[in-house]
Amino acid sequence: MEKLYPLTAAQNMHYQWIRQYHTQQVSGISIVAAIQLELDFALLKRCINEETKRYECLNLRFTKPDESGQIRQYLKRKVIRNTKILSLSSMSFEEADNVLQTMAYETFDGDDIPMYEFLMVKLPDGFNGFFVHIDHRLIDSCGLAVMVKDIMALYAHYAFGKSYPEALAKFEDVLISDLTKSTNEKRLTRDMAFFEGQLDKYGEPLYSDIQGKKVLEKSRLAHNNPNLRSADIETQNLYVAVKNYKLEPEPTRRLMDFCSKNRISFNNLLLLSMRTYLSKVNDGQEDITIENFIARRSTHDEWTSGGSRTIMFPCRTIIGGKVSFMDAALMIQNAQNNIYIHSNYDPEKINSSMKRRFGTPDGTTYESCYLTYQPLEITDKTLDLSGIPLYFKWYANGAATKKVYLTVTHTPEGGLNFSYHYQTAHLVEKDIELFYYYMMKILFAGIETPDITIGSIIESV
Amino acid sequence: MKNEKLFKEFLAQYCSVAPADMKNDMRFCEDLGLSSFDFMSLLGDLEDNFDLELNLDNVGNITTIGEALDLICMAQKIL
Numbered sequence: 001m002e003k004l005y006p007l008t009a010a011q012n013m014h015y016q017w018i019r020q021y022h023t024q025q026v027s028g029i030s031i032v033a034a035i036q037l038e039l040d041f042a043l044l045k046r047c048i049n050e051e052t053k054r055y056e057c058l059n060l061r062f063t064k065p066d067e068s069g070q071i072r073q074y075l076k077r078k079v080i081r082n083t084k085i086l087s088l089s090s091m092s093f094e095e096a097d098n099v100l101q102t103m104a105y106e107t108f109d110g111d112d113i114p115m116y117e118f119l120m121v122k123l124p125d126g127f128n129g130f131f132v133h134i135d136h137r138l139i140d141s142c143g144l145a146v147m148v149k150d151i152m153a154l155y156a157h158y159a160f161g162k163s164y165p166e167a168l169a170k171f172e173d174v175l176i177s178d179l180t181k182s183t184n185e186k187r188l189t190r191d192m193a194f195f196e197g198q199l200d201k202y203g204e205p206l207y208s209d210i211q212g213k214k215v216l217e218k219s220r221l222a223h224n225n226p227n228l229r230s231a232d233i234e235t236q237n238l239y240v241a242v243k244n245y246k247l248e249p250e251p252t253r254r255l256m257d258f259c260s261k262n263r264i265s266f267n268n269l270l271l272l273s274m275r276t277y278l279s280k281v282n283d284g285q286e287d288i289t290i291e292n293f294i295a296r297r298s299t300h301d302e303w304t305s306g307g308s309r310t311i312m313f314p315c316r317t318i319i320g321g322k323v324s325f326m327d328a329a330l331m332i333q334n335a336q337n338n339i340y341i342h343s344n345y346d347p348e349k350i351n352s353s354m355k356r357r358f359g360t361p362d363g364t365t366y367e368s369c370y371l372t373y374q375p376l377e378i379t380d381k382t383l384d385l386s387g388i389p390l391y392f393k394w395y396a397n398g399a400a401t402k403k404v405y406l407t408v409t410h411t412p413e414g415g416l417n418f419s420y421h422y423q424t425a426h427l428v429e430k431d432i433e434l435f436y437y438y439m440m441k442i443l444f445a446g447i448e449t450p451d452i453t454i455g456s457i458i459e460s461v
Numbered sequence: 462m463k464n465e466k467l468f469k470e471f472l473a474q475y476c477s478v479a480p481a482d483m484k485n486d487m488r489f490c491e492d493l494g495l496s497s498f499d500f501m502s503l504l505g506d507l508e509d510n511f512d513l514e515l516n517l518d519n520v521g522n523i524t525t526i527g528e529a530l531d532l533i534c535m536a537q538k539i540l
Contacts, residue, residue, distance in 0.1 A: 181509065184509060186509070186512075187505075187508075187509055190508075263490070263524075265496065265497045294498060295498070296498075296502075298475050298495075298498065298499040298502040298503065299474040299475055299502075300474060300475075301474070330521075333497070333521065334521060336497070337497055337501050337520065337521060338517070340497065340498045340501035340502060340505075341501040341502070341504055341505045341517065342505070343498075343502070343505075344505070375496075
C-alpha cells in the first residue's frame with residue numbers, strides 16, 4: 001500500500017480551482033520540445049521511461065475525495081507506460097500547433113489514475129521530440145524546464161556518449177520536508193502574525209480592473225451594496241485567448257541594467273508597472289492588489305525535485321501619486337521580501353481570514369490581474385545542444401481562472417516575451433494591447449527618470 | 462568560528478559555491494547568484510533550523526555573508 005500524503009498549499013491551490021470551476025482543464029499544463037535532428041525514437045522512448053523513474057513527481061496520483069471533499073496524494077512507482085509516436089511532419093507548423101493545442105485542452109478525469117501523457121512527435125521542417133500534457137499539481141513550469149533538460153541530457157548520453165546527468169533530488173523527501181515546514185508551529189505563528197498584521201494595518205483591499213471602475217460598480221449593483229470592495233469572478237465562460245508581445249533585446253537590457261544598478265528585482269518592476277496602469281484606469285486609485293506567483297525554489301533539492309511549488313500571494317500596494325517611481329519600486333520590493341520569507345503559508349488562509357473579517361461575498365475577488373515572471377529559460381544554449389535548433393512551446397490549457405494572467409519570460413535573443421492570457425468573456429484584444437502599451441510607457445518613463453512621481457507618470461503616459 | 466562554518470554550510474544548499482570558497486565580503490546576489498526570494502527563504506529556513514528570531518526590519522540592506530553573520534550574532538545575543 002502506497003503512503004498517502006496531504007496536498008501541499010501549492011497543490012491545493014490548483015485543486016480548489018478544479019473544484020470551484022468544475023473542470024480539471026484549469027489545472028493542465030503542456031509543452032512541446034523538439035530539435036531539428038533525426039531522432040532514434042526507440043531510444044527517446046527509453047529516455048522518457050527512465051525519466052519517469054528519475055523524476056518521481058511524474059508518478060503522483062490522487063485519491064477519490066473524502067466526505068469533506070479532500071483528496072490525498074501518493075506515488076505509484078514502477079508503472080511503465082507506452083509512449084506513442086504522433087507524426088505531424090506533413091503539416092505546416094501552424095497546423096501542427098493546432099493539433100497539439102487541442103490536446104492541451106484535454107482533461108485527466110478520474111481518481112487514482114496517471115496524471116500525465118507523453119507523446120513523441122515528428123514536427124514539420126525535420127523537428128523531432130516530445131509533447132507532454134500534465135496536471136499542474138504534479139509539476140510547475142520550473143519543474144517542466146528541469147525535466148526537459150534532463151530528458152535531453154539522457155538522450156545525449158545514450159546517443160552521443162555525453163556524461164550521464166546528475167541525480168535529481170527525491171521528490172518524496174522534499175514533499176515530506178515541505179509538509180513538515182507547513183505544520184511547524186513557530187513558523188506558522190510567525191507567518192500568520194505577518195499576514196493578519198497586514199490586514200489589521202491596511203483593512204479590506206479594493207478591487208481594480210483593467211476595464212476601469214465600471215467593473216466594480218457593476219458588482220456593487222448586482223450585490224446591492226454600494227460599499228462593496230470586491231468584484232464578481234467569471235465562473236461560467238472560462239475560455240481564454242492568448243496575446244504575445246516581444247520586447248527587443250536593447251530595451252530589455254536597459255530594464256535589466258536599471259534593476260541591477262538599483263538592486264531592484266525585475267519581478268517587482270513588473271508589479272509596479274502593472275499596478276500603475278491599474279491605478280491610471282481606475283481614476284488614480286492608490287490601493288491596488290495584484291496576485292503574484294512565486295516559484296518557491298531556492299535550494300538545489302527544491303530545484304531538481306520537480307513537483308508543484310509555485311504559489312500565488314496577493315501583492316498589495318498602497319502608493320500615493322506623490323511617491324517617486326524609485327521609492328514606489330522600493331516599497332514593493334520591501335513588501336515582496338516580507339511575503340517571500342512567509343511564503344510557506346497557505347494563501348487560502350489569507351482568503352478565509354478576509355472573508356471572515358470583511359464578509360467578502362462568495363464568488364468575488366479583490367484582484368483582476370496575475371503575474372508570473374520566469375527567469376528560467378529553455379533555449380538551445382541552456383540545453384547544451386551544440387547549435388542544433390530547438391523548437392519549444394508552452395500551450396495554454398484553454399481555461400483561465402483569472403481575468404488577465406501575464407507571464408513574462410526571456411527570449412533566446414535576449415529580449416522579453418509578454419504573454420497575456422485573458423478571459424474572452426469580458427476582454428478583447430484591444431484591452432490587452434492597451435495594457436501592454438501603457439506598461440511599457442510606465443516602465444521606461446520610470447527607469448529614465450526614477451525621481452518622477454507616480455502621479456506624473458499616470459498623467460504623462 | 463562555529464556560526465560562520467554552520468552558516469556557510471547552510472548557504473551552500475542555495476548556491477554553487479563550496480563553503481570553503483566562501484569569503485565574508487562575497488555578495489549574495491552578484492557573487493553567489495541568489496535572487497531576493499532565495500535570500501529571504503534562506504533567512505526563513507535559518508530561523509526554523511537554528512531556532513532564531515532574526516530582526517528583519519533592515520534586511521534589505523544586507524548584501525554580504527559578513528553582514529548576514531552579524532545579523533545572526535545579534536539574534537543570538539537577544540536569545
